[in-house]
Amino acid sequence: xxxxxxxxxxxxxxxxxxxxxxxxxxxxxxxxxxxxxxxxxxxxxxxxxxxxxxxxxxxxxxxxxxxxxxxxxxxxxxxxxxxxxxxxxxxxxxxxxxxxxxxxxxxxxxxxxxxxxxxxxxxxxxxxxxxxxxxxxxxxxxxxxxxxxxxxxxxxxxxxxxxxxxxxxxxxxxxxxxxxxxxxxxxxxxxxxxxxxxxxxxxxxxxxxxxxxxxxxxxxxxxxxxxxxxxxxxxxxxxxxxxxxxxxxxxxxxxxxxxxxxxxxxxxxxxxxxxxxxxxxxxxxxxxxxxxxxxxxxxxxxxxxxxxxxxxxxxxxxxxxxxxxxxxxxxxxxxxxxxxxxxxxxxxxxxxxxxxxxxxxxxxxxxxxxxxxxxxxxxxxxxxxxxxxxxx
Numbered sequence: 288x289x290x291x292x293x294x295x296x297x298x299x300x301x302x303x304x305x306x307x308x309x310x311x312x313x314x315x316x317x318x319x320x321x322x323x324x325x326x327x328x329x330x331x332x333x334x335x336x337x338x339x340x341x342x343x344x345x346x347x348x349x350x351x352x353x354x355x356x357x358x359x360x361x362x363x364x365x366x367x368x369x370x371x372x373x374x375x376x377x378x379x380x381x382x383x384x385x386x387x388x389x390x391x392x393x394x395x396x397x398x399x400x401x402x403x404x405x406x407x408x409x410x411x412x413x414x415x416x417x418x419x420x421x422x423x424x425x426x427x428x429x430x431x432x433x434x435x436x437x438x439x440x441x442x443x444x445x446x447x448x449x450x451x452x453x454x455x456x457x458x459x460x461x462x463x464x465x466x467x468x469x470x471x472x473x474x475x476x477x478x479x480x481x482x483x484x485x486x487x488x489x490x491x492x493x494x495x496x497x498x499x500x501x502x503x504x505x506x507x508x509x510x511x512x513x514x515x516x517x518x519x520x521x522x523x524x525x526x527x528x529x530x531x532x533x534x535x536x537x538x539x540x541x542x543x544x545x546x547x548x549x550x551x552x553x554x555x556x557x558x559x560x561x562x563x564x565x566x567x568x569x570x571x572x573x574x575x576x577x578x579x580x581x582x583x584x585x586x587x588x589x590x591x592x593x594x595x596x597x598x599x600x601x602x603x604x605x606x607x608x609x610x611x612x613x614x615x616x617x618x619x620x621x622x623x624x625x626x627x628x629x630x631x632x633x634x635x636x637x638x639x640x641x642x643x644x645x646x647x648x649x650x651x652x653x654x655x656x657x658x659x660x661x662x663x664x665x666x667x668x669x670x671x672x673x674x675x676x677x678x679x
Contacts, residue, residue, distance in 0.1 A: 503529030508574030
């Protein structure tokens, strides 16, 4: 099976989107597919090894399509030049399927008179998350939302298949747009081989280290995590990732709460070193928020990475995480948007290190369910099913 994965973001790169794409195509090759990855050219010096910790699988061919946005001296922000190049590339390249996750790119490919089956990989219902981010929209926001709904509904209706990160995401897009397009739930994954290379410390740090690793978007729940820290006894919080502007906001909040001396920002962690950063912590945290993207749509890469290293986890009690963690068996869940509940669960692990060890071991065993090859197998089999149905 030959699959095309096309995206307007340069790959390789160290942002979560590019890392997820690279891991997906590498795993598709591992489960027997031939994959052509077509993106704009990455920045000079970017290499697959810095993300994967190893060379990209030999069955993946990387093709760099023309994108005028790469020329800094051109005042061009639109991706339409890339979309046109992608459409020409798909038209000229025999393949068994196309995988995309960008709405405008999907629209450009739908205009082709003939193309392989197209699966749209959805990570959110864009119209719902946009509406949540703009609770009091002005006329510009209302106009943009209406255009977004038309575009998104059209993409879901015209795709041959939809690969959704969670069942709730698939349910919500069907409810929002009334589409009957075939769908498959395809969670994100974790690199078990890279996780196995870490050096585990012999004992807990003193004081114990709590870790949040990932992006610092507001829906990730970092403000609630900082609000919980005054109620947590004798532990430091390390936060890895995020831009300087967002770090400055969190520093200001920590100062106002009187916890700045218990907080350490690690900044950006090189992708190949992220597992060691996790191994150096004692308890890993994923607070999240009660938003659609935070509670129903996310399939957090960092959660699976925490699990693969065998760390005890305290996470938000939201549907997307209930799908992965079983409270009291391989993690502890805390009521969403409740700093006091989050603090209680953290204190529970700090007081019972035997429980922490048992939860970490159980999480590590469960992580094998969420390997990248497991995800790739779901995608490969979904394309095969769509091809069979198209042939009938």
